[in-house]
Amino acid sequence: MSYQALYRVWRPQRFDDVIGQETMTQTLKNAIMTQQTSHAYLFTGPRGTGKTSAAKIFAKAINCHHQKDGEPCNQCATCQAITMGTLNDVIEIDAASNNGVEEIRDIRDKAKYAPTQADYKIYIIDEVHMLSTGAFNALLKTLEEPPANVVFILATTEVHKVPATIISRTQRFNFRRITAADLFKRMAYILDQKEMTYDPAALKVIAKAAEGGMRDALSILDQVLSFSDNHVTLENALDVTGSLTESMLADYVQTIQDSDTKKALALLQQILAEGKDAQRFIEDLIEYSRDLLLYQQAPELVLANEMDLLDEHFKTLSTQLPAERLYAVIDVLNETQQQLRFTNHPEIYLEVATVRLTQPQPVTTNQVSTPVATVASTDSAEVSALQKELAQLQATVAQLTANEPAAPVQPKAKPAKKISKKINRQAIYPVLADATRANLEQLKEVWPDLLNMLNVTKRAVMKVSEPVAASQGGVVVAFNYAILFERANNDQELLTTLESGLNRLTGNPFKVVLVPHDSWPDIRQEYLQNHDVTGDGESTPAEAGQAPAEPQTAEVVQKAQDLFGEAVVVQPD
Structure with a gap:
């Protein structure tokens, strides 16, 4: 028999063999044991995380007459036929090559007939997001x-491309990336079963390079085994993956800390001369800088993820490099990573990035008088309080300059918001003019899918945001932290990505406007007070100094509820 790849030989045959997806597999087993299975499932998640394998195991378990605790026996004729792919009642379809209306109509017509051998007829449609619009409409009728x-089992790596009408008619299971520790254990188990020798450090390198995919990990392991004559060594794993050793990454980052451009360029030439992949080099550097940043705040988290690969040099660098410097390093590396996609000369961009990273940083007064470790560990609440105090002083000076004599400043007066001048009210008010609660609920429903479309850096910025008002053509997004609001508001690429993503998800063009969360209630109140909510273009009695009439007040309250929802509107007594 010809050689089979490891990921095919060691494909899971029971739910308990699916690594890293315990929540999903236990739910499916419970549904089978209690006979509460659905007619349609949607398995989503990154590649190589077990979606199709789980679908085939489900097909066996639901048709197995000897299943125990929701697991198939894998011994009966039905189980073995499904494993071999010879059972006519389990149909696996690749939507990438069968994405037309006619193919789906054929499925719809054949689904009407009862299964011939098994109890259930199972349709597994892989990469379902590749179906055309007409094919989705044809499938919708059957669902x-x-x-x-x-039973229909739909699998996809890009769930945001699947219409909401399809998603709402299925039970959705989100398969997550498999941790490096779980990948390491599975590869070690397979090699032990095959009685092959390996270097544990080599398996850790492969586990990190696989980026959460079991199939990718086993494919890389297969390649290393062929490269190293059935013995997995660290050197061969580094050569196959194009990764760098921890010591080499530490040496490069040390040149950044020392601002030693000459040594950094020499080290870069050495790395490229060894044939290391430019993209992998940038990715390893970003991950290493991220680990340094996290280690300053949560060492135990980094130690668990890195599986004891951290050395003393890493720990020393974590105390030398302040968080602000690491932010700048990650920004430069992320920018370079984007540039590498469109060039045939990556070494040029790497050299430019190296020079930028190793340029001496401007030293402020605080940096001269305060140790770096102290600056890195400054309490964020204290910094926030100092910023508010500074904003209050700036507002007082502006008031004294504008009015002579100035009104006395009350000690407990509410400090002016430092970022209020950057809020684009001219863009917010048109959104509020046409905003409805229904539009807002629609945006909140697709918001998680929108965040999944962003890269890791931009997703981290947007994690602390949420839509607070929406119309047919615009959405107001509030940020919990002022510093992230400023960063997002100045990132035109991020705003463009958000608007194009909303257009893809909803089919409507959207203008995205950002506000700080603590400024949103004031903006909302200003809009209600300064704009004609009654529709007649005249000022309300309250604006004229008169007591408002009850019908008009009711109209104002109704308008506010339409804009912001009943939960956040308090009616006047």
């Missing part, structure tokens, strides 16, 4: 009125 004894 709305499914025939008896038919």
